[in-house]
Amino acid sequence: MSYGLVYSGIGTIDSGKDGNLFFEGGIKIPFEDINTVESDGDYGWVYTTITLPDRRTIEARDEFARIKPE
Numbered sequence: 001m002s003y004g005l006v007y008s009g010i011g012t013i014d015s016g017k018d019g020n021l022f023f024e025g026g027i028k029i030p031f032e033d034i035n036t037v038e039s040d041g042d043y044g045w046v047y048t049t050i051t052l053p054d055r056r057t058i059e060a061r062d063e064f065a066r067i068k069p070e
C-alpha cells in the first residue's frame with residue numbers, strides 16, 4: 001500500500017454552478033489523471049485548499065475519497 005502523493009493540480013471555479021454538486025459542478029479529477037499503482041487501495045485521503053478572490057483560503061480534508069474507478 002502506498003501513502004504518497006497521487007495527484008496535484010490547480011483549477012478555477014468561475015460560477016456558483018461550478019462549485020455546486022446539484023448542477024454537476026464541484027471539483028472533479030478524471031481517474032486516469034490519478035497516479036496510482038496496483039497495490040494502492042481504492043480509497044485515499046484528499047486535501048484541498050481553495051483560495052478566494054480576496055486571498056482568504058479554505059482548507060478541507062476527505063478521508064474516504066475514491067481514487068480508483070469501480
